[in-house]
Amino acid sequence: MRDPYQESVILKQFDWQGNEVWSFDRLEQVVTEEIENEDGETEGLYTVWGARIHHDWQRQGNSVGYYAPDAEPQVDSGSTLILGHKNHVNLDVSDKRLEDDYIYEVNWDGEITWDWTASEHIDEMGFSEEARNSIYRSVGFNEARQSADWLHINSATYVGPNKWYDEGDERFHPDHIMISSRTASFIAIIARDGSIAWRMGPDYRTTPELAELGQIIGQHNPHIIQKGLPGAGNLLVFDNGGRSGYGFSNPARPDGTNSLTRDSSRVLEINPVTFEKIWEYSVGGGTEQFQFYSWYVSNAQRLPNGNTMVNEGMDGRVFELTPEKEIVWEYVSPFFSDDEVVTHRVYRAYRLPYEWIPQLVPPVEKAVIPPNLSTFRVPSQ
Numbered sequence: 001m002r003d004p005y006q007e008s009v010i011l012k013q014f015d016w017q018g019n020e021v022w023s024f025d026r027l028e029q030v031v032t033e034e035i036e037n038e039d040g041e042t043e044g045l046y047t048v049w050g051a052r053i054h055h056d057w058q059r060q061g062n063s064v065g066y067y068a069p070d071a072e073p074q075v076d077s078g079s080t081l082i083l084g085h086k087n088h089v090n091l092d093v094s095d096k097r098l099e100d101d102y103i104y105e106v107n108w109d110g111e112i113t114w115d116w117t118a119s120e121h122i123d124e125m126g127f128s129e130e131a132r133n134s135i136y137r138s139v140g141f142n143e144a145r146q147s148a149d150w151l152h153i154n155s156a157t158y159v160g161p162n163k164w165y166d167e168g169d170e171r172f173h174p175d176h177i178m179i180s181s182r183t184a185s186f187i188a189i190i191a192r193d194g195s196i197a198w199r200m201g202p203d204y205r206t207t208p209e210l211a212e213l214g215q216i217i218g219q220h221n222p223h224i225i226q227k228g229l230p231g232a233g234n235l236l237v238f239d240n241g242g243r244s245g246y247g248f249s250n251p252a253r254p255d256g257t258n259s260l261t262r263d264s265s266r267v268l269e270i271n272p273v274t275f276e277k278i279w280e281y282s283v284g285g286g287t288e289q290f291q292f293y294s295w296y297v298s299n300a301q302r303l304p305n306g307n308t309m310v311n312e313g314m315d316g317r318v319f320e321l322t323p324e325k326e327i328v329w330e331y332v333s334p335f336f337s338d339d340e341v342v343t344h345r346v347y348r349a350y351r352l353p354y355e356w357i358p359q360l361v362p363p364v365e366k367a368v369i370p371p372n373l374s375t376f377r378v379p380s381q
Helices: 118-124 129-138 208-213 286-291
Strands: 011-014 020-024 028-031 047-050 053-059 080-088 098-106 112-117 153-158 177-181 186-190 196-200 220-224 235-239 242-246 257-262 266-270 277-281 299-302 308-312 317-321 327-332
Touching: 080 153, 098 118, 098 153, 098 177, 112 118, 118 196, 129 242, 153 220, 177 220, 220 299, 235 299, 235 308, 266 308, 277 308
Parallel strands: 053 153
Antiparallel strands: 011 020, 028 047, 053 080, 080 098, 098 112, 153 177, 177 186, 186 196, 220 235, 235 266, 242 257, 266 277, 299 308, 308 317, 317 327
């Protein structure tokens, strides 16, 4: 039996009236988890078709999942890029059974037209010998799932049209795919022949430019800002911090796993050719930096007005920043989970233009005037 982890069996598309217009689940047959129902009876252990999808998917036509001029996702045709799982043993990685990341593309008729298996490209991922030893010997093995989630790739997006490719840099072909490994702290672009055409990390000490940028840890949602948006062609990424990395042994992590640590987050805009840092949002230094910290989930979005929407996902906080880093809009999710550990986390958050939802009447926007904090007082009861 395989206990599924952070994955779904089927991807469905619905129209505005709630009608299913497309779905996919025919990757492989899986056994559902055994559970106890409300009557105390045991259910599960059914064999079903599953897409084994986790974290991400993209529909052809829009490379990033949010609004960009001339980047309309196709709703009644086109291919869908899916980030999934595959279980097997690859002795080049470890003698343990892997919960490997498997990226595949499906056409409108449900046919898999392209695929990529992460473990087959470990030699291209920039791991040191120490890191390879750490992965082989100590990669985290989950007894319940009977597998090791060795890379935890958390996003897969098309690169999309960009100026670098227009200038002749084949690494940034619009059809190539950008991925993010949270556990190994690297970002890469996969070419259509399966090779890794571009990579940043996992060791940010290898060049002066990367050293100046600083170690990225456990990142989420890296993507190329699309044409028509301010900063087009640059890489935008939520650098979570937290714990990740292989091979950086220290007294606290002698096995070399999760040895990169930072208890604060950053949002970075980076020139992907020179690795120059173009823009950064973080909070202060010393203990102040902990005020902006989401060690899992989260994302950032470049808006048409030049501002950046940030999802500090661990705390369910979404806010909009000007290029000068002034917060001009903010929202905190009031919705809490019913999990054993209660959270109000938000995996991703995007701002959509009103014209993307023509079925709704656009609301009247009202400016919010911030109070003068030097004189503001909460009224007494």
